[in-house]
Amino acid sequence: MFGKLKEKLASFTKSLDKTVEEKAVALEEPEVVVEEKIIIETDAENGLNAAEVEIAAEIIAENLEEKEIESIQAVESDETAGSDIEVGIGGTIEKDELPSSDSFSESSLDSSSESSLDSSSESSLDSSSESSLDFSSESSPDSFSSDSKASAQSESKKEKAGFFGKAKALIFDREVILDDNDLEGPLMELEIALLESDLALSVTDAIVESVREQLSGTRKRLGKNTGSIVEDALKNAILEVMSANVFDFDEFLEQRRGQTVHIAFVGINGTGKTTSIAKIGNRLQKNGYSVTIAAGDTFRAGAIDQIQIHADRLGIKVIKHQEGSDPAAVIYDALQYAKAHKSDVLLSDTAGRMHTNVNLMAQLEKICRVSTPDLIIFVDEATAGNDAVERASQFNDAVPISGTILTKLDADSKGGAAISIAYITQKPILFFGVGQEYDDLLKFDPEWFVDKIFED
Numbered sequence: 001m002f003g004k005l006k007e008k009l010a011s012f013t014k015s016l017d018k019t020v021e022e023k024a025v026a027l028e029e030p031e032v033v034v035e036e037k038i039i040i041e042t043d044a045e046n047g048l049n050a051a052e053v054e055i056a057a058e059i060i061a062e063n064l065e066e067k068e069i070e071s072i073q074a075v076e077s078d079e080t081a082g083s084d085i086e087v088g089i090g091g092t093i094e095k096d097e098l099p100s101s102d103s104f105s106e107s108s109l110d111s112s113s114e115s116s117l118d119s120s121s122e123s124s125l126d127s128s129s130e131s132s133l134d135f136s137s138e139s140s141p142d143s144f145s146s147d148s149k150a151s152a153q154s155e156s157k158k159e160k161a162g163f164f165g166k167a168k169a170l171i172f173d174r175e176v177i178l179d180d181n182d183l184e185g186p187l188m189e190l191e192i193a194l195l196e197s198d199l200a201l202s203v204t205d206a207i208v209e210s211v212r213e214q215l216s217g218t219r220k221r222l223g224k225n226t227g228s229i230v231e232d233a234l235k236n237a238i239l240e241v242m243s244a245n246v247f248d249f250d251e252f253l254e255q256r257r258g259q260t261v262h263i264a265f266v267g268i269n270g271t272g273k274t275t276s277i278a279k280i281g282n283r284l285q286k287n288g289y290s291v292t293i294a295a296g297d298t299f300r301a302g303a304i305d306q307i308q309i310h311a312d313r314l315g316i317k318v319i320k321h322q323e324g325s326d327p328a329a330v331i332y333d334a335l336q337y338a339k340a341h342k343s344d345v346l347l348s349d350t351a352g353r354m355h356t357n358v359n360l361m362a363q364l365e366k367i368c369r370v371s372t373p374d375l376i377i378f379v380d381e382a383t384a385g386n387d388a389v390e391r392a393s394q395f396n397d398a399v400p401i402s403g404t405i406l407t408k409l410d411a412d413s414k415g416g417a418a419i420s421i422a423y424i425t426q427k428p429i430l431f432f433g434v435g436q437e438y439d440d441l442l443k444f445d446p447e448w449f450v451d452k453i454f455e456d
């Protein structure tokens with residue numbers, strides 16, 4: 001769906017991404033925070049067993065709020081006869097990544113150092129941690145006998161690099177400022193791409209200006225995905241344009257439960273009016289509404305039969321006259337029938353007509369005057385691009401359309417009509433037709449549409 005438009009927007013995004021990438025500056029040198037670590041040292045005879053290590057680690061972790069232990073391991077040490085137990089908090093350290101024992105010799109490996117967590121010493125951890133970390137005190141669990149010589153150290157310091165850092169992903173904090181010169185070329189490309197995708201000129205201008213406003217001048221902080229600011233700006237711009245007019249069809253009907261709501265379908269030949277009426281009838285019935293259809297296309301041979309076949313499949317009553325009869329009269333009769341039978345919704349078909357045919361457009365005015373539809377829905381195909389937008393405007397001049405159904409979005413549509421039509425006509429898109437089955441009808445959702453044009 002929207003293959004060409006997708007390609008063009010991707011090309012714009014890619015070219016501007018390159019500029020963003022080139023202009024982005026690192027705000028700070030990447031830093032590695034060496035995580036808090038605690039080393040418990042035990043002597044040879046009374047080294048902690050595995051269960052004890054785990055309990056020790058839990059106690060330590062509890063005292064280091066919100067930290068999770070990700071590794072616990074015994075470390076052989078040449079400096080002491082026993083084994084050290086290193087509790088890595090937030091990082092996993094392989095044994096071969098440990099620093100040489102020299103780097104720890106003064107603090108963690110020296111059981112008599114000041115950082116020892118003996119209750120009598122000044123702990124580097126906060127005071128609340130003293131009791132549980134004081135393995136030689138009364139509060140120590142039994143498993144840590146007083147002959148276990150234990151010391152622990154807590155460190156939290158920043159280094160340019162370190163063995164703990166190897167386990168951490170570096171997060172670059174960067175920002176970019178794009179000026180008008182950076183945007184000039186890519187925005188020109190975007191404009192051409194949008195016009196080639198059949199967007200109306202004023203809509204193209206609105207999108208290009210919105211992208212310019214979003215990207216130009218201001219500092220943009222970049223996350224890990226540097227490309228996202230360009231795509232986000234474009235998505236926002238398209239969403240803005242497409243959401244210019246929204247209308248909730250379901251809510252409209254819900255508010256009128258108990259009345260007969262009359263909906264007339266208008267448009268040129270072959271765009272999918274009859275099929276859309278069947279799809280809407282199917283949807284309404286599924287939502288618990290009773291439906292009647294008026295066979296108002298008395299002009300095209302076979303049109304009455306065509307709608308009758310759909311209606312029979314769906315179990316919907318059709319009110320019809322002879323081929324060639326006055327469509328205004330058929331629709332008026334159908335409305336009386338629907339009201340008398342307390343039908344919730346009347347769906348009126350009309351013959352396809354060119355917006356340039358004055359007589360047929362006058363006939364359409366008459367139909368609408370006589371049967372006063374609550375909604376006049378213009379149906380056109382998305383594949384028609386700018387022509388569909390033009391036709392919608394002209395139909396709207398003749399009879400006030402309430403909104404549009406754009407059909408054949410599943411065919412190779414350029415996407416331009418879908419983006420432009422609501423903006424130009426100032427009337428909302430109500431549904432998209434996305435196939436020939438009754439369920440191939442999507443309630444308009446600009447976010448769904450924008451996701452589709454940016455999906456891979």
Ligand SMILES: Nc1nc2c(ncn2[C@@H]2O[C@H](COP(=O)(O)OP(=O)(O)OP(=O)(O)O)[C@@H](O)[C@H]2O)c(=O)[nH]1
Nearest residue numbers: 269270271272273274275352407408433434435436
């Ligand atoms: N692929 C696709 N085909 C559709 C869609 N909607 C309608 N069609 C097809 O378009 C053709 C014309 O549809 P109709 O419903 O007969 O069109 P119409 O506007 O009633 O035509 P007229 O009565 O001549 O004015 C049919 O073959 C439909 O199956 C759609 O959303 N996707």
